[in-house]
Amino acid sequence: MATRILTSRWTKVAVFLACLQPVVALGWRAWRQDLGANPLELITHATGDWTLRFLLLTLAVTPLRELAGVPQLIRFRRMLGLFAFFYGSLHLLTYVWFDKFFDVHEMLSDIAKRPFITVGFGGLLLMLPLAVTSTAGWIRRLGGRRWQLLHRLIYFSGLAGVIHYYWLVKSDIRLPAAYGALLLSLLGYRLFVFAAKKRAAVQAIARPDRQARVSA
């Protein structure tokens, strides 16, 4: 039953609509002029928050598949990653439009002078090649191994996102710290698995007789 739900086409549609919910809610509130005293700040924060959340969701797919034994979750990973890029682009657009009013000179000096903007911009830029090469065609063209290597850039996007947030708050670091802890545990899991595999490989080389016996 669970498997059928996870593999159903309609589940994908439902997840897609759920991922759209934050931007629909923002649009609805904007339409009703219900965005509070500082609407542009609210939009900036909401789009930034959702970028980070989708990055973390994307990074959570692999550990969840392995730990909870639901390999079917892979079907949603590309979509979650693309939504991270979507919200990140909206976040950048709010900055370019509502904060800088397309003043290129000012934006360039911001990117050069303000570390938190530099890092945030860098994190989003790293997501661009991932979004472009997210199709099956690109996986084929690059080859699975190289594609996977390239897509590890998301680790750096996640780190950049958390640092961007941490550098931007004035004093209350509770939220960025929570995102940071979540990110580190997701990356830590991968490091752990990597180390375990390496150890297993080393042992296999050290005792080839055992391996031979097993495979015999």
Add this chain to the structure above:
Amino acid sequence: MQIPYSQVTPQRDYLELSRRRFIFRSMAAAAGALVLPQLLTGSGVKLNGVVKSSYRVDDKMTPYDVVTGYNNFYEFGTSKDQPAKLAQKLQTSPWTVSIEGEVVKPRTLDLDQVMKLAPLEERVYRHRCVEGWSIVVPWIGFSLSTILKQVEPTSKAKYVAFQSSYDKKTMLGSFQAGIEFPYVEGLRLDEAMHPLALLCVGLYGESLPNQNGAPLRLVVPWKYGFKSIKSVVKIRFMEKQPPTTWNLSAPSEYGFYSNVNPEVDHPRWSQAKERRLGEFLKRPTLKFNGYGDQVATLYNGMDLRRYN
């Protein structure tokens, strides 16, 4: 007129209803009796005899809902909408403020005594937050110098320190807010004595709402908003420059003076422009928040980049 028996309320139900009504009404009355005295002495009460001061900018005033719904008051939450809810826990009555330190006659005044020191004036000031947004507010109060003169500062007094109320039970801890409490601020004596520096007890014709720093706060319009300390309980004259909360928290980002200055950026963002709440386009920030004519002489010969 004939009423069918089926439409008559049985006596049992009628009595039940009226009993309920009685209980509800007496509950409402009891609640009213509890709340009413607070309303009379607390926040949001119309202030009488307020005279319009000539200290008023022509800028369009920021709507009441924005002024009272978008606040930085870290004791009651670090997001802008939290203080409006959480600051309702602030006990503003009884309230006293003690004035002490390098003075001949230290005094402790309650709020009534403070209100009687001088006629209340309405002053419309620009208010610029260090974060890059601004509002225009019709504050009510009188010059800070009025209260400072009450205690006769000694010749040693060079600075004035201010302290906010702090109650662990109803406010955030320092760890949560990321800044030390109680909140402290300070001014140089000549800054504090400047007529523009306002001891504020109200806004928009009424006593200060809790989230705006009830019942007594400072408004120093040529400095970034965090200098305008809220809910003041202590004023202390000092010989040395007093510590200030944001400077203690991040010395490289917030100086003691913190005059509004578009030429001196915050290390993490530009101060050249600001978003006036309610406006779409950002507007250029004015030096000393537009009060340069009145206050620039206070800083003659000072490097404002160094003394930021």
